[in-house]
Amino acid sequence: MLFQQALTYKTIILPEIDSTNNEAKRLIMNGIDGDVLIIAKKQTAGKGRLGRSFYSPENTGLYMSYVFCVDNKLSENAVVTCVAAVATAKAIADLTNLEPKIKWVNDLFLNGKKVSGILCESVTDKLGKTYVIVGIGVNISTNDFPEDLQQTAASLNKKTEAKALANRIVYYLKSFLELENRARVMNEYRRLSFVLNKKVAYVKNSVMHQGIAKNIDDDGRLTVVDDDGNEDIIFYGEISLKLDKECQ
Numbered sequence: 001m002l003f004q005q006a007l008t009y010k011t012i013i014l015p016e017i018d019s020t021n022n023e024a025k026r027l028i029m030n031g032i033d034g035d036v037l038i039i040a041k042k043q044t045a046g047k048g049r050l051g052r053s054f055y056s057p058e059n060t061g062l063y064m065s066y067v068f069c070v071d072n073k074l075s076e077n078a079v080v081t082c083v084a085a086v087a088t089a090k091a092i093a094d095l096t097n098l099e100p101k102i103k104w105v106n107d108l109f110l111n112g113k114k115v116s117g118i119l120c121e122s123v124t125d126k127l128g129k130t131y132v133i134v135g136i137g138v139n140i141s142t143n144d145f146p147e148d149l150q151q152t153a154a155s156l157n158k159k160t161e162a163k164a165l166a167n168r169i170v171y172y173l174k175s176f177l178e179l180e181n182r183a184r185v186m187n188e189y190r191r192l193s194f195v196l197n198k199k200v201a202y203v204k205n206s207v208m209h210q211g212i213a214k215n216i217d218d219d220g221r222l223t224v225v226d227d228d229g230n231e232d233i234i235f236y237g238e239i240s241l242k243l244d245k246e247c248q
């Protein structure tokens with residue numbers, strides 16, 4: 001698949017929005033010309049994968065969507081999600097010296113807690129053009145998490161400007177989306193993964209499965225091997241992965 005790379009992109013900064021991904025869809029439907037980066041200081045209905053929400057209080061996080069046109073329809077967002085995870089991890093490392101790890105497929109963790117999530121979506125406009133929306137949330141200094149997130153979410157807790165972080169992420173994203181860089185990026189994804197060789201659990205067709213995460217291939221698929229040696233290949237999609245003690 002070839003990505004239409006734009007050298008520049010338009011940046012839109014909003015004081016408040018329901019979700020930057022929703023705003024991206026509205027913009028696409030009204031017609032956009034070139035890549036667009038949308039940043040909100042606050043989201044009132046930030047979305048995550050699998051219908052979850054993303055807590056997005058004012059001025060303490062980065063809530064961004066980067067929108068670009070692709071020249072054919074994406075069947076899966078898995079690779080873009082993996083690329084975005086590496087881009088986000090590297091941008092955070094550049095600006096903070098922290099090294100977040102990736103939990104397949106779309107979450108970044110620091111010290112066992114989630115600091116960032118990625119939600120990629122694709123949309124086709126009235127003219128039949130397909131756009132990818134890469135939605136990224138990073139908890140920069142959020143500390144007042146609601147009770148249900150207190151055990152699992154954390155922040156970078158660094159003085160980092162959201163816009164600078166967003167620009168750095170886009171810089172890596174555009175470079176990593178180039179086809180010739182793809183294999184190298186997936187090697188980096190595997191290096192940053194903290195799921196590989198760990199015990200994981202997931203529900204597939206309403207059945208709970210457990211096994212050891214053995215590999216993530218260049219298309220972002222996860223191979224899990226159960227106690228009997230059976231291999232299962234998990235696709236990006238409707239699966240939520242649990243690790244270690246969560247497996248019980």
Ligand code: BTN
Nearest residue numbers: 019046047048049117118135137
């Ligand atoms: C997840 O945790 O499953 C993914 C979270 C993605 C959150 C970001 S914040 C910016 C963009 N807008 C949204 O509504 N979601 C993404």
